[in-house]
Amino acid sequence: MSDQTIRANRPNLRHLRAFSLAVREGNISRAAEVARVTQSAVSQAVARMEIHYGCRLLERGTTGVYPTDLGRVAVERIDRALERLRSATQRVCAARGSGRGGALPDRMLTLSQLDAFVATARAGGFKAGAKRLGISQPSVHRAVRQLQDVLGVDLLEQTSLGLAPTRGGADFATSVGLILREIDLVADDLDEARGRHQGRVAIGALALGRTELVPRAVARASRAFPDANFLIQDGTYDQLLHGLRAGDLDLVVSAGRPLPTDDVVEDLLFEDRLAVVARADHPLLAKGVTSLADLARFPWILPREGTPTRRSCNALLDRAGAQHAQGLVETGSQASVRGLLLESDRLTVLSRHQIAPELEAGLLTAVDLELPELQRTIVATLRHDWKPTQVQAALLAELKAITREWSAADAEAQAASA
Incomplete structure (x- = not known):
């Protein structure tokens, strides 16, 4: 509509x-x-x-x-x-x-x-x-x-x-x-009370949320509510937060960060472990990684400045002694990151969940390193007084169900490798 x-x-x-x-x-x-x-x-x-x-x-x-x-x-x-x-x-x-x-x-x-x-x-x-x-x-x-x-x-x-x-x-x-969004939701509430679920959910998504988590949750929720409409919106964090506060979006899925305003809250979804990622036949993997200094010998792809993952990357490169101000490629595009990794010796930091298809296909690989700084929280940011419709609540429930499954699988894999 x-x-x-x-x-x-x-x-x-x-x-x-x-x-x-x-x-x-x-x-x-x-x-x-x-x-x-x-x-x-x-x-x-x-x-x-x-x-x-x-x-x-x-x-x-x-x-x-x-x-x-x-x-x-x-x-x-x-x-x-x-x-x-x-x-x-x-x-x-x-x-x-x-x-x-x-x-x-x-x-x-x-x-x-x-x-x-x-x-x-x-x-x-x-x-x-x-x-x-x-x-x-x-x-x-x-x-x-x-x-x-x-x-x-x-x-x-x-x-x-x-x-x-x-x-x-x-x-x-x-x-x-x-105010206008609340008025529009009157019709959705009445439809749901009569057993008709035809409303719309607008989700802002960054990085992992955009490529894996939100699409999976929308696919599940749309099976339960086939007549409902879903909008997945990307953009910078500031753009999505503004859209959330103005009623254009119902929730935003992203890495957690300090909130600049008190009219929104973060709902924790899961703790995500990041990994150093390279193409499967990268020379670093052939020789093995003996120290963090090995990471400094190759060029990097970094997320945009100001993002939680970028701060983790900067901390890692500082420890590795890399001159990470030189020869960088900076991008928030998953497609660009994938193409650069496959066509160069560059390294980056990603969630394994973001590149699950590439890992399974043997195109990319995660370097096996214990790096405590490479962790982040994935959250759903909501308006503090949000009153969701049934479809909106179902979408949030699916986000939580998927991340519970991921957390359980991560814990199982960690236990198996211990």
């Missing part, structure tokens, strides 16, 4: 709020008083919600209204979105000292305004934002201007590189991404 189709299928934000209030108050009349609208407006909003989602969400009784089983499913996700919106508007207004007396700006916003702002902020301009949304540039400009007027805050500013979010605008854009 395209982004434009997803946006077109979102319900009205006022309808979501009216339904939430009706559930909370247990009475249409009281919900209307809180929302400062008529009773018929609340009733119509709930009716349109039920038409939109194709199910009954509220039961009407003589003493009031109460949610159906599906209504309870829907309101839990809706309330998460509305609370995020309330908190985000409070933060962005407080940062600039703007205030509107007793007005509640989050109740005056629309999804079209939020969509227009996020698209503009991410695309770097109104024209590019309009193209992303598939609507006219004047419409996007007007919606963003209305949003800023309601909040009383400038969210965008002109820079030498184009239009960019202000500091408060950047935080608000991240929050809005999560």
